[in-house]
Amino acid sequence: MILKDKILTTSNSAKIQAGQKQELDVAFYLRRAFKDHPQVFVFNDLKFKHNDETAQIDHLIVYTYGFILIESKSITGEVTINEHQEWSRSYRGNWQGMPSPIKQVELQLAVLKSLLRANAPLLLPKIFGKLQQGFGGREWQSVCAISSNAIINRDHTPKVTEERLVKSEFIADKLLQMMKLPASAPNALHFLSTNVRPWFNEESLGKICQFILEKNISPNLQEPSYVSAKISESESFYDEALIATKQTITEQVKPKSDLIKEITLACKQCNSATNLLPLSGRYGYFVKCGNCSANTPMKSPCPECSSTNTKTSKRKENYSLVCKDCEISTPIKL
Structure with a gap:
């Protein structure tokens, strides 16, 4: 992996x-x-x-x-x-x-x-x-x-x-x-x-x-190195970038100044934005609602470009949605 x-x-x-x-x-x-x-x-x-x-x-x-x-x-x-x-x-x-x-x-x-x-x-x-x-x-x-x-x-x-x-x-x-x-x-x-x-x-x-x-x-201390909480579920969010930049060698990691928005999660069943427990499973990161016990994926379309080509990443206790198309990382508020 x-x-x-x-x-x-x-x-x-x-x-x-x-x-x-x-x-x-x-x-x-x-x-x-x-x-x-x-x-x-x-x-x-x-x-x-x-x-x-x-x-x-x-x-x-x-x-x-x-x-x-x-x-x-x-x-x-x-x-x-x-x-x-x-x-x-x-x-x-x-x-x-x-x-x-x-x-x-x-x-x-x-x-x-x-x-x-x-x-x-x-x-x-x-x-x-x-x-x-x-x-x-x-x-x-x-x-x-x-x-x-x-x-x-x-x-x-x-x-x-x-x-x-x-x-x-x-x-x-x-x-x-x-x-x-x-x-x-x-x-x-x-x-x-x-x-x-x-x-x-x-x-x-x-x-x-x-x-x-x-x-x-990290080569840029302002840019977190996104890692997975569970090794068995780790997937790189540079999949396409790795191949696309093989010839040009011009790729750069987006600076933290691009993190201009924030995603607020809510339970998909009861719409509660509180009492949400972050977890990870077979299909990635999600939150479990403490009120109705429903599971809600953290993955969502990019708030910047609306692309669905996104991945949830974790750094210690902080979660972010990383877009593979516009390369912007958006914090997820829990």
């Missing part, structure tokens, strides 16, 4: 535009492969701080058995890695060295690991109610996704590096190979297996994913 999309910025820098296009390409393939997968949760474009260190992650996969970080690297031309794992790239026939994306993503992985381990009591249950679980035994992996039009010279690439280097269009195949997911989520019967892989149960996965979303630093 896709829990966070790439937030795009407008830039005249060709390098930044190329980097964003590469990240969008990878995000596109991740969406195609995992948008409906119950054991795989995808985050694009994360940034957080921990212990005076800042980690910026292009793509993060949280799955039943652990974590995979993906570093997107835009390269036009040829790339080669020598036996010392040193990277070089060609540009218009000229060769020059470049930082290793593998080492870069390993540094981000170390910060993420430290952050999650420090918060294990909040995210993982105790065994038999006494012994606190940790993240030991979970899988921590990383991979680098290179532009599809790049030429990778693998003749002298060390095997340990080659195994973690993939072109964008093959990223989903590579991840499935790394995750080795069973047909269904593991349960208590898996303890009888002779080859047990420690896994996260559904509750722990939900807590971990919500924690990551809450720790993410």
